[in-house]
Amino acid sequence: MTGIVEPMRLRELTLRNRIWIAPMCQYSVDAYDGIPTDWHRVHYGALAAGGTGLLVVEATAVVPEGRITRQDTGLWNEAQVEAWRGIVAFAHAQGAAIGVQLNHAGAKASTFAGFGRDGDERGSVPVEQGGWQTVSASDAPVMGLAAPRPATTAELEAVAEAFVAAARRADDAGFDVVEVHAAHGYLLHQLLSPLSNRRDDRYGGDLAGRATLLLDIVRRIRAELPTVPIIVRLSATDWVEGGLTPDDAATVAGWAVEAGADAVDASSGGLVLADIPVGPGYQAHLAERITREGVVASAVGLIETAQQAEEVVQRGVDAVRIGRAALRDPSTPLRWARELGATVDWIPPQRLRAY
Numbered sequence: 001m002t003g004i005v006e007p008m009r010l011r012e013l014t015l016r017n018r019i020w021i022a023p024m025c026q027y028s029v030d031a032y033d034g035i036p037t038d039w040h041r042v043h044y045g046a047l048a049a050g051g052t053g054l055l056v057v058e059a060t061a062v063v064p065e066g067r068i069t070r071q072d073t074g075l076w077n078e079a080q081v082e083a084w085r086g087i088v089a090f091a092h093a094q095g096a097a098i099g100v101q102l103n104h105a106g107a108k109a110s111t112f113a114g115f116g117r118d119g120d121e122r123g124s125v126p127v128e129q130g131g132w133q134t135v136s137a138s139d140a141p142v143m144g145l146a147a148p149r150p151a152t153t154a155e156l157e158a159v160a161e162a163f164v165a166a167a168r169r170a171d172d173a174g175f176d177v178v179e180v181h182a183a184h185g186y187l188l189h190q191l192l193s194p195l196s197n198r199r200d201d202r203y204g205g206d207l208a209g210r211a212t213l214l215l216d217i218v219r220r221i222r223a224e225l226p227t228v229p230i231i232v233r234l235s236a237t238d239w240v241e242g243g244l245t246p247d248d249a250a251t252v253a254g255w256a257v258e259a260g261a262d263a264v265d266a267s268s269g270g271l272v273l274a275d276i277p278v279g280p281g282y283q284a285h286l287a288e289r290i291t292r293e294g295v296v297a298s299a300v301g302l303i304e305t306a307q308q309a310e311e312v313v314q315r316g317v318d319a320v321r322i323g324r325a326a327l328r329d330p331s332t333p334l335r336w337a338r339e340l341g342a343t344v345d346w347i348p349p350q351r352l353r354a355y
């Protein structure tokens with residue numbers, strides 16, 4: 001039976017195990033220039049040394065106006081590529097594969113980070129304080145933030161181009177994997193969900209229409225980067241009546257693979273307030289549903305013990321992703337291997353005496 005400490009392949013890439021680090025925004029770019037900082041170098045360095053098979057770095061904006069906050073990282077210019085290069089090289093030296101999650105925040109852009117240079121403010125940044133008019137699938141505000149303007153068809157075409165250009169830069173920086181963020185209420189999820197997409201152009205309508213931009217992006221990244229594994233992160237349910245359902249997500253996952261994706265991560269929610277049954281492994285069934293389409297899938301969400309992670313993988317899910325557990329202990333993958341009594345060859349030699 002497959003276990004979490006066993007390797008797996010994504011396209012040409014071998015991952016040393018199935019314990020992946022979920023993308024987590026650090027909101028730590030105080031210069032507002034999208035360039036990762038010492039914080040990112042140390043934070044991602046610790047995670048890479050902690051034994052993970054695949055570290056995917058935080059939601060990284062494809063254009064400045066796609067940032068959730070001004071403290072987000074970016075991949076829209078060469079200075080950012082250069083800074084990511086060092087982080088990637090260190091991860092590789094530790095034997096970890098490393099990917100980047102590409103994002104456009106749409107109606108959830110232009111918010112305060114709540115710390116750092118932004119101070120303790122929250123909510124939308126007013127235009128006079130350096131914020132910007134957000135765009136989305138429609139004019140529906142998301143999560144109580146400032147109302148967006150519906151993006152024109154041409155603007156959405158330009159977003160696809162920006163994702164492709166950022167993917168090219170990610171490849172230049174040495175990232176092994178590109179992840180397309182289509183979850184958590186950001187632009188691609190705003191398009192996918194019937195709750196927020198009221199468009200009558202080619203990016204709206206039925207599920208296939210609403211998935212058009214996501215699938216165009218995947219297809220175009222695949223054409224540009226034939227060997228780079230692509231992961232699509234979906235909110236596999238909106239958790240409300242009339243929203244995206246797990247069956248919709250499984251359908252979109254199948255289409256994403258046809259378009260050139262290699263795996264789908266099943267997260268959920270983030271578009272509208274909902275009563276979410278949060279608890280251990282509460283989203284794992286969504287990944288299981290996707291694997292039934294023959295799609296490689298990872299599960300995420302309160303998977304916090306080695307035993308629990310083993311059970312998820314033994315139910316046929318290809319990998320688990322850990323978020324907050326890895327913030328508490330960046331060496332969680334190594335700790336889990338030890339707790340399972342597994343012999344692994346990914347302990348950093350400097351730390352062998354601890355294991």
Ligand code: FNR
Pocket residue numbers: 022023024025026058059101181183184233267300301302303321322323324325
């Ligand atoms: C997140 N999450 C997240 N998700 C994502 O797709 N892109 C991101 O940049 C972020 N940023 C982020 C920051 C922080 C501090 C946290 C805690 C979470 C969600 C994350 O990837 C994961 O799905 C959830 O945290 C649930 O997994 P855990 O934490 O229960 O293992």
